[in-house]
Amino acid sequence: MTMEAIKKAIEHLPKKEQSALLRWLDEREQAAWDAEIEKDFSPGGRGMPLLEKAKADIREGKFKPIEEGRPVRRE
Numbered sequence: 001m002t003m004e005a006i007k008k009a010i011e012h013l014p015k016k017e018q019s020a021l022l023r024w025l026d027e028r029e030q031a032a033w034d035a036e037i038e039k040d041f042s043p044g045g046r047g048m049p050l051l052e053k054a055k056a057d058i059r060e061g062k063f064k065p066i067e068e069g070r071p072v073r074r075e
Contacts, residue, residue, distance in 0.1 A: 040047035
């Protein structure tokens, strides 16, 4: 089946079924994203050097909590 055939089939679905399909696709995308993040921040993952650097910076006091770094809003 081609992408064009799939698109045409979707256009002919009732709105309720289009919404269900959209939710399913979104859930599928979210699960894939979660799996990628889990892989990246597991031992040996490509995100681990960044995480280790951030932890080292925190231990060394090289950061400001968000609340402290935010500019004061004047009325």
